[in-house]
Amino acid sequence: MLQSRDRITSVNTPLPGPNSKALLERWSEAEAQTFGFQAPVAWQSAQGVIVHDVDGNVFIDWTSGVLVANVGHCHPRLVEAVREAAGKILNCYEYANEYRVAAAEALVQTTPEHLDRCFFLSTGSEATEQAIRLMKRYTGCFEIVGFHGAFHGRTPGAAGVGGMSMPKKGYGPPIAGAIHAPYPYCYRCAFKSTPEKCGLMCLEFLDEVVRANSCGSLAGVLAEPYLGTAGFIFPPDGWLTELERWARAHGIMFSLDEVQSSYGRTGKMWAMEWENVTPDIVCLGKGIGSGVPTSAVLMKSSVVGALGPGEMSSTAGGNPLSSAAVIAVLEVMKSERLPDNARKIGNMMKECLTWIAEQSRCVGDVRGKGLVMGLEIVADKNTKEPTPELAKEIIVRCANNGLLVGRVGIFGNVIRVGPPLVINEEEAEESLDIMEGVLLSL
Numbered sequence: 001m002l003q004s005r006d007r008i009t010s011v012n013t014p015l016p017g018p019n020s021k022a023l024l025e026r027w028s029e030a031e032a033q034t035f036g037f038q039a040p041v042a043w044q045s046a047q048g049v050i051v052h053d054v055d056g057n058v059f060i061d062w063t064s065g066v067l068v069a070n071v072g073h074c075h076p077r078l079v080e081a082v083r084e085a086a087g088k089i090l091n092c093y094e095y096a097n098e099y100r101v102a103a104a105e106a107l108v109q110t111t112p113e114h115l116d117r118c119f120f121l122s123t124g125s126e127a128t129e130q131a132i133r134l135m136k137r138y139t140g141c142f143e144i145v146g147f148h149g150a151f152h153g154r155t156p157g158a159a160g161v162g163g164m165s166m167p168k169k170g171y172g173p174p175i176a177g178a179i180h181a182p183y184p185y186c187y188r189c190a191f192k193s194t195p196e197k198c199g200l201m202c203l204e205f206l207d208e209v210v211r212a213n214s215c216g217s218l219a220g221v222l223a224e225p226y227l228g229t230a231g232f233i234f235p236p237d238g239w240l241t242e243l244e245r246w247a248r249a250h251g252i253m254f255s256l257d258e259v260q261s262s263y264g265r266t267g268k269m270w271a272m273e274w275e276n277v278t279p280d281i282v283c284l285g286k287g288i289g290s291g292v293p294t295s296a297v298l299m300k301s302s303v304v305g306a307l308g309p310g311e312m313s314s315t316a317g318g319n320p321l322s323s324a325a326v327i328a329v330l331e332v333m334k335s336e337r338l339p340d341n342a343r344k345i346g347n348m349m350k351e352c353l354t355w356i357a358e359q360s361r362c363v364g365d366v367r368g369k370g371l372v373m374g375l376e377i378v379a380d381k382n383t384k385e386p387t388p389e390l391a392k393e394i395i396v397r398c399a400n401n402g403l404l405v406g407r408v409g410i411f412g413n414v415i416r417v418g419p420p421l422v423i424n425e426e427e428a429e430e431s432l433d434i435m436e437g438v439l440l441s442l
Protein backbone atom coordinates (compact mmCIF):
# COMPACT_ATOMS: atom_id res chain seq x y z
CA MET A 1 0.00 0.00 0.00
CA LEU A 2 1.26 3.45 -0.91
CA GLN A 3 1.90 5.73 2.04
CA SER A 4 4.63 8.12 0.95
CA ARG A 5 3.82 11.74 1.89
CA ASP A 6 4.53 13.28 -1.49
CA ARG A 7 2.21 10.98 -3.35
CA ILE A 8 -1.23 12.16 -4.49
CA THR A 9 -2.96 8.87 -3.79
CA SER A 10 -3.41 7.15 -0.47
CA VAL A 11 -5.22 3.94 0.38
CA ASN A 12 -5.13 3.18 4.07
CA THR A 13 -7.04 -0.06 4.47
CA PRO A 14 -7.45 -3.05 2.17
CA LEU A 15 -10.56 -2.42 0.05
CA PRO A 16 -13.41 -2.27 0.67
CA GLY A 17 -13.07 0.10 3.61
CA PRO A 18 -15.81 -0.25 6.24
CA ASN A 19 -17.94 2.64 4.97
CA SER A 20 -17.72 1.49 1.35
CA LYS A 21 -18.66 -2.02 2.43
CA ALA A 22 -21.74 -0.80 4.30
CA LEU A 23 -22.87 1.39 1.40
CA LEU A 24 -22.37 -1.38 -1.16
CA GLU A 25 -24.49 -3.70 0.98
CA ARG A 26 -27.31 -1.15 1.36
CA TRP A 27 -27.21 -0.50 -2.37
CA SER A 28 -27.51 -4.14 -3.37
CA GLU A 29 -30.65 -4.43 -1.24
CA ALA A 30 -32.36 -1.48 -2.87
CA GLU A 31 -31.42 -1.17 -6.54
CA ALA A 32 -31.66 -3.88 -9.18
CA GLN A 33 -28.07 -4.39 -10.21
CA THR A 34 -26.68 -6.07 -13.28
CA PHE A 35 -23.52 -3.99 -13.38
CA GLY A 36 -20.14 -5.06 -14.66
CA PHE A 37 -17.19 -5.69 -12.36
CA GLN A 38 -15.88 -2.71 -10.34
CA ALA A 39 -13.41 -2.31 -7.50
CA PRO A 40 -15.31 -2.20 -4.16
CA VAL A 41 -15.06 1.55 -3.67
CA ALA A 42 -17.92 3.95 -2.85
CA TRP A 43 -17.15 7.40 -4.20
CA GLN A 44 -17.76 10.39 -1.96
CA SER A 45 -16.48 13.23 -4.10
CA ALA A 46 -14.41 13.77 -7.20
CA GLN A 47 -12.52 16.76 -8.52
CA GLY A 48 -10.50 16.82 -11.73
CA VAL A 49 -8.74 13.45 -11.86
CA ILE A 50 -8.93 12.75 -8.12
CA VAL A 51 -11.57 10.63 -6.40
CA HIS A 52 -12.16 10.50 -2.62
CA ASP A 53 -14.04 7.50 -1.27
CA VAL A 54 -16.23 7.30 1.84
CA ASP A 55 -13.34 5.85 3.85
CA GLY A 56 -10.94 8.73 3.28
CA ASN A 57 -8.93 6.98 0.54
CA VAL A 58 -7.67 9.04 -2.39
CA PHE A 59 -7.42 7.66 -5.93
CA ILE A 60 -6.37 8.79 -9.38
CA ASP A 61 -9.17 8.03 -11.82
CA TRP A 62 -8.58 6.40 -15.21
CA THR A 63 -12.30 5.79 -15.80
CA SER A 64 -13.78 9.31 -16.13
CA GLY A 65 -16.95 7.61 -14.85
CA VAL A 66 -17.39 5.75 -18.09
CA LEU A 67 -15.51 8.14 -20.37
CA VAL A 68 -17.86 10.92 -19.32
CA ALA A 69 -15.94 13.47 -17.22
CA ASN A 70 -13.85 14.81 -20.10
CA VAL A 71 -13.43 18.27 -18.52
CA GLY A 72 -12.57 16.61 -15.19
CA HIS A 73 -14.90 15.67 -12.37
CA CYS A 74 -16.93 18.62 -11.07
CA HIS A 75 -15.11 21.28 -13.08
CA PRO A 76 -15.82 24.52 -11.17
CA ARG A 77 -17.06 26.32 -14.27
CA LEU A 78 -19.46 23.47 -15.08
CA VAL A 79 -20.71 23.24 -11.51
CA GLU A 80 -21.30 27.00 -11.37
CA ALA A 81 -23.17 27.02 -14.70
CA VAL A 82 -25.46 24.19 -13.60
CA ARG A 83 -26.09 25.84 -10.21
CA GLU A 84 -27.02 29.09 -11.87
CA ALA A 85 -29.41 27.47 -14.36
CA ALA A 86 -31.00 25.30 -11.65
CA GLY A 87 -31.82 28.41 -9.68
CA LYS A 88 -33.65 29.91 -12.64
CA ILE A 89 -35.45 27.28 -14.67
CA LEU A 90 -35.33 23.48 -14.92
CA ASN A 91 -37.72 22.59 -17.74
CA CYS A 92 -39.75 24.47 -20.28
CA TYR A 93 -39.97 21.66 -22.90
CA GLU A 94 -40.18 23.18 -26.39
CA TYR A 95 -40.55 26.83 -25.38
CA ALA A 96 -37.53 28.88 -26.37
CA ASN A 97 -35.07 29.76 -23.66
CA GLU A 98 -31.67 31.42 -23.72
CA TYR A 99 -29.74 28.38 -22.41
CA ARG A 100 -30.97 25.98 -25.11
CA VAL A 101 -30.52 28.44 -27.96
CA ALA A 102 -27.01 29.42 -26.81
CA ALA A 103 -26.08 25.74 -26.37
CA ALA A 104 -27.22 24.90 -29.90
CA GLU A 105 -25.33 27.90 -31.32
CA ALA A 106 -22.16 27.05 -29.42
CA LEU A 107 -22.32 23.41 -30.51
CA VAL A 108 -22.86 23.99 -34.23
CA GLN A 109 -20.13 26.64 -34.22
CA THR A 110 -17.71 24.00 -32.93
CA THR A 111 -18.63 21.22 -35.35
CA PRO A 112 -17.30 20.79 -38.90
CA GLU A 113 -19.05 23.38 -41.07
CA HIS A 114 -21.35 21.03 -42.99
CA LEU A 115 -23.00 19.83 -39.77
CA ASP A 116 -25.08 22.94 -39.24
CA ARG A 117 -27.94 21.66 -37.07
CA CYS A 118 -28.10 19.82 -33.77
CA PHE A 119 -30.86 18.30 -31.69
CA PHE A 120 -30.57 17.64 -27.96
CA LEU A 121 -31.55 14.41 -26.21
CA SER A 122 -30.55 12.89 -22.86
CA THR A 123 -28.62 9.65 -23.44
CA GLY A 124 -26.24 8.19 -25.97
CA SER A 125 -28.73 5.44 -26.83
CA GLU A 126 -31.34 8.05 -27.71
CA ALA A 127 -28.85 9.80 -29.98
CA THR A 128 -27.98 6.64 -31.91
CA GLU A 129 -31.63 5.58 -32.03
CA GLN A 130 -32.45 9.01 -33.47
CA ALA A 131 -29.65 8.72 -36.05
CA ILE A 132 -31.13 5.41 -37.23
CA ARG A 133 -34.60 6.97 -37.43
CA LEU A 134 -33.24 9.92 -39.41
CA MET A 135 -31.42 7.72 -41.91
CA LYS A 136 -34.59 5.72 -42.52
CA ARG A 137 -36.83 8.76 -42.74
CA TYR A 138 -34.53 10.73 -45.05
CA THR A 139 -33.96 7.90 -47.50
CA GLY A 140 -37.31 6.13 -47.24
CA CYS A 141 -35.32 2.89 -46.95
CA PHE A 142 -34.90 0.75 -43.84
CA GLU A 143 -31.64 -1.20 -43.92
CA ILE A 144 -28.74 0.01 -41.78
CA VAL A 145 -25.23 -1.40 -42.02
CA GLY A 146 -23.55 -1.82 -38.63
CA PHE A 147 -20.43 -3.61 -37.42
CA HIS A 148 -19.39 -6.64 -35.43
CA GLY A 149 -18.46 -5.44 -31.95
CA ALA A 150 -20.18 -2.05 -32.26
CA PHE A 151 -22.07 -0.77 -29.22
CA HIS A 152 -24.65 1.95 -29.75
CA GLY A 153 -26.82 1.44 -26.66
CA ARG A 154 -29.56 -0.82 -25.32
CA THR A 155 -32.71 0.52 -27.00
CA PRO A 156 -34.02 -1.77 -29.77
CA GLY A 157 -32.65 0.09 -32.80
CA ALA A 158 -29.30 0.89 -31.19
CA ALA A 159 -28.88 -2.68 -29.91
CA GLY A 160 -30.04 -4.16 -33.24
CA VAL A 161 -27.61 -2.16 -35.37
CA GLY A 162 -24.88 -2.77 -32.79
CA GLY A 163 -22.78 -5.88 -33.13
CA MET A 164 -22.45 -7.09 -29.55
CA SER A 165 -24.65 -9.90 -28.31
CA MET A 166 -24.85 -8.51 -24.75
CA PRO A 167 -27.78 -6.07 -25.31
CA LYS A 168 -29.58 -8.49 -27.69
CA LYS A 169 -29.32 -11.98 -26.20
CA GLY A 170 -32.64 -13.18 -24.81
CA TYR A 171 -34.66 -10.29 -26.25
CA GLY A 172 -36.05 -11.92 -29.37
CA PRO A 173 -35.56 -10.82 -32.98
CA PRO A 174 -33.57 -7.59 -33.34
CA ILE A 175 -34.90 -4.80 -35.59
CA ALA A 176 -35.50 -5.67 -39.23
CA GLY A 177 -32.91 -4.42 -41.67
CA ALA A 178 -29.79 -4.48 -39.49
CA ILE A 179 -26.91 -5.83 -41.57
CA HIS A 180 -23.55 -6.51 -39.94
CA ALA A 181 -20.03 -6.55 -41.31
CA PRO A 182 -16.64 -7.19 -39.66
CA TYR A 183 -14.88 -4.21 -38.03
CA PRO A 184 -11.10 -4.23 -38.35
CA TYR A 185 -10.02 -5.78 -35.03
CA CYS A 186 -6.44 -6.17 -36.15
CA TYR A 187 -5.16 -7.91 -32.97
CA ARG A 188 -7.70 -10.67 -33.61
CA CYS A 189 -8.29 -10.32 -37.36
CA ALA A 190 -11.36 -12.19 -38.61
CA PHE A 191 -9.41 -12.93 -41.82
CA LYS A 192 -6.21 -13.94 -39.99
CA SER A 193 -4.38 -11.17 -41.82
CA THR A 194 -2.25 -8.19 -40.74
CA PRO A 195 -2.75 -4.46 -41.41
CA GLU A 196 0.44 -4.44 -43.52
CA LYS A 197 -0.80 -7.00 -46.03
CA CYS A 198 -4.60 -7.00 -45.79
CA GLY A 199 -5.39 -3.90 -47.90
CA LEU A 200 -8.49 -3.22 -45.72
CA MET A 201 -10.00 -6.61 -46.52
CA CYS A 202 -12.87 -5.83 -44.10
CA LEU A 203 -14.06 -3.15 -46.51
CA GLU A 204 -13.92 -5.44 -49.52
CA PHE A 205 -15.97 -7.89 -47.51
CA LEU A 206 -18.70 -5.25 -47.04
CA ASP A 207 -19.79 -5.75 -50.64
CA GLU A 208 -20.08 -9.47 -50.02
CA VAL A 209 -22.13 -8.89 -46.85
CA VAL A 210 -24.51 -6.52 -48.62
CA ARG A 211 -24.85 -8.79 -51.66
CA ALA A 212 -25.82 -11.65 -49.40
CA ASN A 213 -28.12 -9.81 -46.98
CA SER A 214 -29.67 -6.67 -48.44
CA CYS A 215 -33.18 -6.80 -49.82
CA GLY A 216 -32.51 -3.62 -51.76
CA SER A 217 -33.49 -1.03 -49.16
CA LEU A 218 -30.16 0.30 -47.88
CA ALA A 219 -30.59 3.56 -45.92
CA GLY A 220 -27.16 4.10 -44.40
CA VAL A 221 -24.22 2.97 -42.37
CA LEU A 222 -23.57 3.68 -38.67
CA ALA A 223 -20.01 3.31 -37.37
CA GLU A 224 -17.98 4.07 -34.27
CA PRO A 225 -14.65 5.76 -35.16
CA TYR A 226 -13.15 3.16 -32.82
CA LEU A 227 -15.01 0.35 -31.08
CA GLY A 228 -15.46 1.50 -27.49
CA THR A 229 -17.31 -1.11 -25.46
CA ALA A 230 -15.85 -3.94 -27.56
CA GLY A 231 -12.38 -3.09 -26.22
CA PHE A 232 -11.06 0.23 -27.58
CA ILE A 233 -10.40 -1.31 -30.96
CA PHE A 234 -8.94 1.22 -33.40
CA PRO A 235 -9.22 0.63 -37.16
CA PRO A 236 -6.16 1.17 -39.36
CA ASP A 237 -5.66 4.74 -40.65
CA GLY A 238 -7.82 5.39 -43.68
CA TRP A 239 -10.51 2.84 -42.86
CA LEU A 240 -13.14 5.43 -41.95
CA THR A 241 -12.38 7.51 -45.03
CA GLU A 242 -12.72 4.45 -47.23
CA LEU A 243 -15.93 3.48 -45.45
CA GLU A 244 -17.46 6.83 -46.33
CA ARG A 245 -16.32 6.37 -49.94
CA TRP A 246 -18.05 2.99 -49.94
CA ALA A 247 -21.27 4.50 -48.54
CA ARG A 248 -21.25 7.30 -51.10
CA ALA A 249 -20.62 4.81 -53.92
CA HIS A 250 -23.76 2.96 -52.81
CA GLY A 251 -25.74 6.21 -52.54
CA ILE A 252 -26.48 5.67 -48.85
CA MET A 253 -26.05 7.86 -45.76
CA PHE A 254 -22.92 7.83 -43.64
CA SER A 255 -23.31 8.33 -39.88
CA LEU A 256 -20.87 8.22 -36.99
CA ASP A 257 -21.45 7.31 -33.37
CA GLU A 258 -19.14 9.73 -31.55
CA VAL A 259 -20.95 9.32 -28.22
CA GLN A 260 -17.67 8.19 -26.69
CA SER A 261 -14.97 9.28 -29.13
CA SER A 262 -15.71 13.03 -29.32
CA TYR A 263 -15.02 15.96 -27.01
CA GLY A 264 -11.25 15.66 -27.18
CA ARG A 265 -11.03 12.03 -26.10
CA THR A 266 -8.75 10.93 -28.96
CA GLY A 267 -6.64 14.11 -28.91
CA LYS A 268 -8.83 16.03 -31.35
CA MET A 269 -12.20 17.60 -30.57
CA TRP A 270 -13.92 15.07 -32.88
CA ALA A 271 -12.47 11.66 -33.71
CA MET A 272 -13.68 12.20 -37.29
CA GLU A 273 -11.01 14.91 -37.62
CA TRP A 274 -8.33 12.20 -37.79
CA GLU A 275 -9.81 11.17 -41.15
CA ASN A 276 -11.05 12.91 -44.24
CA VAL A 277 -14.77 12.38 -43.69
CA THR A 278 -17.99 14.39 -43.94
CA PRO A 279 -20.67 12.34 -42.15
CA ASP A 280 -24.34 13.16 -42.66
CA ILE A 281 -25.18 12.53 -39.00
CA VAL A 282 -23.03 12.39 -35.85
CA CYS A 283 -24.20 11.12 -32.43
CA LEU A 284 -22.85 12.75 -29.26
CA GLY A 285 -23.18 11.85 -25.57
CA LYS A 286 -20.97 11.32 -22.52
CA GLY A 287 -18.40 14.18 -22.70
CA ILE A 288 -20.92 16.72 -24.08
CA GLY A 289 -22.28 17.16 -20.53
CA SER A 290 -19.19 15.79 -18.77
CA GLY A 291 -21.36 14.39 -15.97
CA VAL A 292 -24.61 16.27 -16.60
CA PRO A 293 -26.93 13.91 -18.52
CA THR A 294 -27.28 15.13 -22.08
CA SER A 295 -26.70 13.97 -25.64
CA ALA A 296 -27.22 15.28 -29.16
CA VAL A 297 -27.34 14.44 -32.83
CA LEU A 298 -25.56 16.65 -35.35
CA MET A 299 -26.81 16.74 -38.91
CA LYS A 300 -26.98 18.70 -42.13
CA SER A 301 -29.98 21.02 -42.37
CA SER A 302 -31.12 19.06 -45.45
CA VAL A 303 -31.68 16.02 -43.22
CA VAL A 304 -34.02 17.96 -40.91
CA GLY A 305 -35.98 19.01 -43.98
CA ALA A 306 -37.30 15.45 -44.32
CA LEU A 307 -39.14 15.63 -41.00
CA GLY A 308 -42.63 16.82 -40.22
CA PRO A 309 -43.87 18.54 -37.04
CA GLY A 310 -43.43 16.54 -33.82
CA GLU A 311 -41.23 13.82 -35.34
CA MET A 312 -38.20 14.66 -33.21
CA SER A 313 -38.99 15.59 -29.64
CA SER A 314 -37.95 14.64 -26.11
CA THR A 315 -39.25 15.60 -22.64
CA ALA A 316 -35.87 16.37 -21.09
CA GLY A 317 -33.72 16.91 -24.19
CA GLY A 318 -32.22 20.41 -24.26
CA ASN A 319 -33.52 21.29 -20.78
CA PRO A 320 -31.98 24.51 -19.40
CA LEU A 321 -29.76 22.72 -16.89
CA SER A 322 -28.24 20.38 -19.51
CA SER A 323 -27.95 23.26 -21.96
CA ALA A 324 -26.02 25.33 -19.43
CA ALA A 325 -23.70 22.33 -19.08
CA VAL A 326 -23.24 22.05 -22.86
CA ILE A 327 -22.15 25.70 -23.01
CA ALA A 328 -19.79 25.46 -20.02
CA VAL A 329 -18.17 22.24 -21.26
CA LEU A 330 -17.46 23.76 -24.68
CA GLU A 331 -15.92 26.84 -23.03
CA VAL A 332 -13.66 24.66 -20.86
CA MET A 333 -12.67 22.42 -23.78
CA LYS A 334 -11.50 25.51 -25.65
CA SER A 335 -10.01 27.64 -22.89
CA GLU A 336 -8.04 24.75 -21.40
CA ARG A 337 -7.14 23.26 -24.81
CA LEU A 338 -8.15 19.84 -23.59
CA PRO A 339 -7.80 18.00 -26.93
CA ASP A 340 -4.16 19.18 -27.03
CA ASN A 341 -3.59 17.99 -23.47
CA ALA A 342 -5.17 14.64 -24.31
CA ARG A 343 -2.78 14.28 -27.24
CA LYS A 344 0.31 15.35 -25.26
CA ILE A 345 -0.30 13.33 -22.08
CA GLY A 346 -1.79 10.47 -24.13
CA ASN A 347 1.40 10.14 -26.20
CA MET A 348 3.52 10.10 -23.08
CA MET A 349 1.27 7.51 -21.41
CA LYS A 350 1.12 5.29 -24.47
CA GLU A 351 4.89 5.22 -24.78
CA CYS A 352 5.19 4.25 -21.13
CA LEU A 353 2.39 1.65 -21.28
CA THR A 354 3.96 0.10 -24.37
CA TRP A 355 7.21 -0.30 -22.45
CA ILE A 356 5.40 -1.81 -19.45
CA ALA A 357 3.53 -4.20 -21.78
CA GLU A 358 6.81 -5.41 -23.25
CA GLN A 359 8.09 -6.26 -19.75
CA SER A 360 4.83 -7.85 -18.60
CA ARG A 361 3.74 -11.41 -19.30
CA CYS A 362 0.03 -10.63 -19.67
CA VAL A 363 -0.45 -7.46 -21.77
CA GLY A 364 -0.90 -8.67 -25.33
CA ASP A 365 -1.75 -5.33 -26.95
CA VAL A 366 -1.61 -1.61 -26.12
CA ARG A 367 -3.71 0.47 -28.47
CA GLY A 368 -5.44 3.81 -28.66
CA LYS A 369 -5.11 7.50 -29.32
CA GLY A 370 -5.09 10.51 -27.02
CA LEU A 371 -6.55 9.55 -23.66
CA VAL A 372 -8.41 6.45 -24.71
CA MET A 373 -6.27 3.34 -24.65
CA GLY A 374 -6.87 -0.33 -24.06
CA LEU A 375 -4.57 -2.91 -22.48
CA GLU A 376 -5.59 -6.33 -23.74
CA ILE A 377 -4.95 -8.88 -20.99
CA VAL A 378 -4.09 -12.39 -22.16
CA ALA A 379 -2.99 -15.67 -20.59
CA ASP A 380 -0.24 -16.08 -23.14
CA LYS A 381 1.09 -13.52 -25.61
CA ASN A 382 1.44 -16.16 -28.34
CA THR A 383 -1.96 -17.81 -28.07
CA LYS A 384 -3.64 -14.47 -27.17
CA GLU A 385 -6.13 -16.32 -24.99
CA PRO A 386 -8.27 -13.63 -23.26
CA THR A 387 -8.26 -13.66 -19.44
CA PRO A 388 -11.14 -11.63 -17.98
CA GLU A 389 -10.35 -13.00 -14.50
CA LEU A 390 -6.86 -11.53 -14.61
CA ALA A 391 -8.32 -8.21 -15.78
CA LYS A 392 -10.54 -8.24 -12.65
CA GLU A 393 -7.51 -8.98 -10.50
CA ILE A 394 -5.70 -6.00 -12.06
CA ILE A 395 -8.67 -3.71 -11.30
CA VAL A 396 -8.67 -4.74 -7.62
CA ARG A 397 -4.89 -4.51 -7.23
CA CYS A 398 -4.79 -1.10 -8.91
CA ALA A 399 -7.56 0.22 -6.65
CA ASN A 400 -5.73 -1.05 -3.56
CA ASN A 401 -2.76 0.99 -4.72
CA GLY A 402 -4.71 4.16 -5.51
CA LEU A 403 -5.67 3.82 -9.18
CA LEU A 404 -9.24 3.33 -10.43
CA VAL A 405 -9.53 1.51 -13.76
CA GLY A 406 -12.37 -0.24 -15.54
CA ARG A 407 -12.69 -3.09 -17.99
CA VAL A 408 -14.32 -3.49 -21.41
CA GLY A 409 -14.04 -5.85 -24.34
CA ILE A 410 -15.87 -8.52 -26.27
CA PHE A 411 -14.15 -10.95 -23.87
CA GLY A 412 -14.13 -8.56 -20.87
CA ASN A 413 -10.33 -8.60 -20.81
CA VAL A 414 -9.39 -5.05 -21.83
CA ILE A 415 -8.29 -2.58 -19.15
CA ARG A 416 -9.63 0.89 -19.87
CA VAL A 417 -7.21 3.77 -19.82
CA GLY A 418 -9.49 6.81 -20.03
CA PRO A 419 -8.69 9.50 -17.47
CA PRO A 420 -10.34 12.93 -17.52
CA LEU A 421 -8.61 15.07 -20.15
CA VAL A 422 -7.36 17.51 -17.50
CA ILE A 423 -4.81 14.97 -16.23
CA ASN A 424 -1.35 16.53 -15.75
CA GLU A 425 2.14 15.01 -15.98
CA GLU A 426 2.46 14.41 -12.26
CA GLU A 427 -0.88 12.59 -12.08
CA ALA A 428 -0.04 10.60 -15.20
CA GLU A 429 3.37 9.58 -13.83
CA GLU A 430 2.06 8.48 -10.45
CA SER A 431 -0.77 6.47 -11.98
CA LEU A 432 1.58 4.84 -14.51
CA ASP A 433 3.83 3.93 -11.62
CA ILE A 434 0.94 2.14 -9.93
CA MET A 435 -0.02 0.33 -13.15
CA GLU A 436 3.58 -0.72 -13.72
CA GLY A 437 3.84 -2.10 -10.17
CA VAL A 438 0.64 -4.12 -10.61
CA LEU A 439 1.31 -5.46 -14.11
CA LEU A 440 4.89 -6.45 -13.39
CA SER A 441 3.92 -8.23 -10.18
CA LEU A 442 1.64 -10.67 -12.03
Ligand code: PMP
Binding pocket: 123, 124, 125, 126, 128, 151, 152, 153, 154, 224, 228, 229, 257, 258, 259, 260, 261, 285, 286
Ligand atom coordinates in the same frame (compact mmCIF):
# COMPACT_ATOMS: atom_id res chain seq x y z
N1 PMP B 1 -22.66 4.74 -28.24
C1 PMP B 1 -21.43 4.51 -27.74
C2 PMP B 1 -20.25 4.54 -28.67
C3 PMP B 1 -21.26 4.26 -26.38
O1 PMP B 1 -20.03 4.02 -25.90
C4 PMP B 1 -22.40 4.26 -25.54
C5 PMP B 1 -22.27 4.00 -24.04
N2 PMP B 1 -21.24 3.20 -23.64
C6 PMP B 1 -23.66 4.50 -26.10
C7 PMP B 1 -23.75 4.75 -27.45
C8 PMP B 1 -24.89 4.52 -25.24
O2 PMP B 1 -24.90 5.62 -24.39
P1 PMP B 1 -25.85 5.69 -23.11
O3 PMP B 1 -25.37 4.69 -22.12
O4 PMP B 1 -25.71 7.10 -22.62
O5 PMP B 1 -27.23 5.40 -23.58
